[in-house]
Amino acid sequence: MSVATPTMWFVFIAIVAFALFVDFVVLNRQGAHRVEFREAAIWSLIWIAVSLAYMGVMWWELGGTSGDPMLEAKAGESAMAYLTGYMVEKALAVDNIFVFLMLFTYFSVPPQFQKRALMFGVLGALILRTVLILIGAWLISSFHWILYVFGAFLLFTGVKMWVAADQEPDLTNNPALSWIRKRFRIANDFDGEKFFTQENGLRVATPLFVVVALIGIVDVVFAVDSIPAIFAITTDPFIVLTSNVFAILGLRAMYFLLADLKERFHLLPYGLAVVLVFVGTKMLLLDIYHIPMLWSLLITVSILTLTIILSVVIKPTGAHALGAYPFTAKAAKPSTQNKPDSQ
Template sequence: MISVGTPMLWSLFVAFVVVALAVDFFAMARQGAHTVSIREATIWSLIWIAVSFVFVAWLWWYLGGLSGDPATKTLANAKALEFVTGYLVEKALAVDNIFVFLMLFTYFGVPAQFQKRVLMYGIIGALLLRAIMILVGAWLISQFHFVMYIFGAFLVFTGIKMWWASGEEPDLESNPALNWVSRHIRISSGYDGEKFFTYQNGIRMATPLFVVILLIGIVDVIFAVDSIPAIFAITTDPFIVLTSNVFAILGLRAMFFLLASMHDKFHLLSYGLAIVLVFIGTKMLLIDLYKIPIGISLGFTVLVLAATMILSVKFPAKEGESSGSAFPFDGKSEGKNEGKKKESSRDN
């Protein structure tokens, strides 16, 4: 499979990710458990967005964006557009992740000062899972071209399913992942700081914090199944696929705290995501008949997502209406769910 990723580019990218995570962990350890303010979340969100666009600008220059050779310049422009389109699609799909994380935090009553740590571990898990799935997906596509059609059909199906599920109130109580966890793991009735395990009545138990991280890992896997085919519809270059995914994920934690307080304002966003997924899936299915230009894909994605966000603000959700996450988790009454969670813990 053809890729612009040279050994030097891969090495620089991996080094950057390691340094970024190390700095994040160092800052988190130094600050300790604390509630992330809107100001802090906004600053970090802007920083990660700026870093992403600085990277693509540098990549464009490195590939010869300023070259006098038309072929080299065309390649640089194409790869930059692929990165930006993939980044925006992954960033938009990450919004649905955020709504699910919010539902989990609400259900388990995770204290605000502990949410930062949970998200940090969730991001590391997502990075590892995406890297593995992208490499496997790239190999499958290079060996079996028909996989593109399978990915395309899956995205169209997912988009249609997401459209019909939008606006419906999901049910966390019947979620099989949570039911399995509650049956197989002893869960303490309360938190013990930021510890994942504690002792209660002399018995070692997992704290709700550990359960939340476990469920977030499951969520990462499920959303990766949707997002990986989506990015491969935009580009099959493993370097562009992985970098656009990683940069979108690195800013996920800051974006969570920024959007957590306003998730109901974007109640129509899931409809926009559904349209984008159907469009991308259709593009994949038509790849051997007509290759939709990457510029059109980028413009369509931006237009649809911007339109649904503007319409969400212009036509606010009615009281009691779901924010529209298509994933089967629910952020119902915290007190009610907390009580049921404790009863389940005692049963174990």
């Protein structure tokens, strides 16, 4: 059963619709341009403020100021679940950002075209995650034991992330990229912000289309990790959906904010791995011991804060010392000469 009320749904849908309008209409009129640090910082603060303001709307609507101790306790717990879920999703979204950076570097995407790629990437993420959250909520309501599957999966993912934190992925042999190359003719160069263009009289996909497609695939992978993580915090589908969506809305601005600071967060994958192990453990223990929501929030914040502090204090070694982040690849101009076998 969800805590959602018609007012909460109305405000949520209105904010998302307005956000998409700003992205695809207002900001799109700027045309192709490089997003500078100041602009990214302003928009990041705006989206964080909007997300926190919505938590206030939720708390107020659920009776946070009613004077009824039971209603106020319920409102506080729901608001805390939303905030914890938002912070976990926001932290995991940082991983997305550095993978996006790897893609942009590999395909040598000009900075002025990256904004459009991320716009469509965020839209695809919103649609995909909404579908996956609804499926996850149905599975949990129908099969309680699926929570243990989610918990075990998060433990496995956390351990895997820890082990792979210092490994640099090989995008050249990525199966998703190979699949795209086999099925599409790909142009040698970008054609502005277009996804398709004409080359030698044939309609071909531009490298920007390939990047957007790979961003969508990347988000599928990350959604499989992050959505079970938030279900470990709360099984209320509305809180899961809203905290997830608000974390994604600021993803584009956060990318441009953090892209130039990647070396400073070289230990972040380890912190995220510990967070996943923690929420996975919490999910496995749900019928034995219930970890209070406040403790979940404090533990998550402490892990991420400690990771950031250690990243600043401890100097990078190995690949990091060379300026490479675990999730980034060396800049390279990919071969786009591959033609589909069927054409």
